[in-house]
Amino acid sequence: MSSDIGKEGHKLLKYILLQCRGGFEAECAAEIAEHCSAIEIAGFPRFEVNSGYVLYEVFGDALECIQRIPFRSLIFVRQWFACLPVFDDLPSHDRLSVLLGPVADLPVSAELLAEVPDTTDGREVLPFAGKLASAMAQTLRQQGVMLPRKARADWRMHLFALSGKKLFVGVSPKRNSSNLEMGIRRLKFPGAAPSRSTLKLEEAWHWFIPQAEWSERLGGGKTAVDLGAAPGGWTWQLVKQGMFVTSVDNGPMAESLMDTGQVTHEKADAFHFQPAKPVDWMVCDVADKPARVTSRMLDWALNGWCHEMIFNLKLPMKKRYQEVRQSLALIEQELQEAGISYRLSARHLYHDREEITCHLVLR
Ligand SMILES: C[S@@+](CC[C@H](N)C(=O)[O-])C[C@H]1O[C@@H](n2cnc3c(N)ncnc32)[C@H](O)[C@@H]1O
Known part of the structure; x- marks a missing residue:
């Protein structure tokens, strides 16, 4: 078995992408470092303040981390997934053909969440991310790489776009991540309530x-x-x-x-x-x-x-x-x-x- 193939035959993923409120990246990074260290997996975070996400590189298997650390025990992490190295400088005329090969190595999923950083810049990218994710899911299903939407699967796929050229793709265990896009629960303000609190x-x-x-x-x-x-x-x-x-x-x-x-x-x-x-x-x-x-x-x-x-x-x-x-x-x-x-x-x-x-x- 080649050294970068995981136990179930998937490519070893070395990154965890963690989403948080903009300005709380340091807390999110400290938290994942503490939890990874508790299961004796070393790593280090990379983030920019106010970016709304942290990329944590592990010296081990990121899939193992996000299965062993209980998602609900995390405070500052809204959403997470184990991901492939960043896709940078994607060609605008044919992004899909660059993405499809590496994505085929991920554990099998039946859904693809389109996500972006929850920041002013990030939210502008959401329509693009949504369109790309639906085209990608359609093609992956045609190729038999992704299961039909209603099929049972243990994993969900994430596409996290920073811009039209730069994005991350990965997977999270369905039972140990948020089923909400970007981990955000949107609630309608009840007009009769006396305050937004x-x-x-x-x-x-x-x-x-x-x-x-x-x-x-x-x-x-x-x-x-x-x-x-x-x-x-x-x-x-x-x-x-x-x-x-x-x-x-x-x-x-x-x-x-x-x-x-x-x-x-x-x-x-x-x-x-x-x-x-x-x-x-x-x-x-x-x-x-x-x-x-x-x-x-x-x-x-x-x-x-x-x-x-x-x-x-x-x-x-x-x-x-x-x-x-x-x-x-x-x-x-x-x-x-x-x-x-x-x-x-x-x-x-x-x-x-x-x-x-x-x-x-x-x-
Ligand atoms: C963030 S507001 C609460 C908003 C409220 N939960 C709502 O949904 O409308 C904080 C409140 O705490 C009150 N407060 C601050 N210190 C207090 C104290 N020592 N005893 C009682 N109320 C206090 C303030 O008067 C203020 O109304």
């Missing part, structure tokens, strides 16, 4: 809670506390699920929410407020130092004041990755020491800006 909580539920569990975990007249609630975008989502909400904020809540009869407004400090009895949900969107928010979230968890929580950690300008790691490690350490069973996850959601969203389930 509402989309952060809705996206958080989509990411952290399987749809089949929504009615059991969110519905049925549950109780909730919303810390830093005004004007009420998150409270609106809780009310929409039928919850009875205590909204804590010194600022004013939208009248429309108060009229539902499901909301009690407490003009209090989120860092001192305690519920009279445990609630099902606590959510927190207070803008404060991550360490201070983390400490208060721990108070809630250790005192058993709620069963499930979603909270945002607003990230400082510097050492963002370190700050996130410290906060999450502290929560894990304190809960383990207290003998509390929990599940903790975190994600830099599409609707998050300089912040990440955390989800903690206490059992």
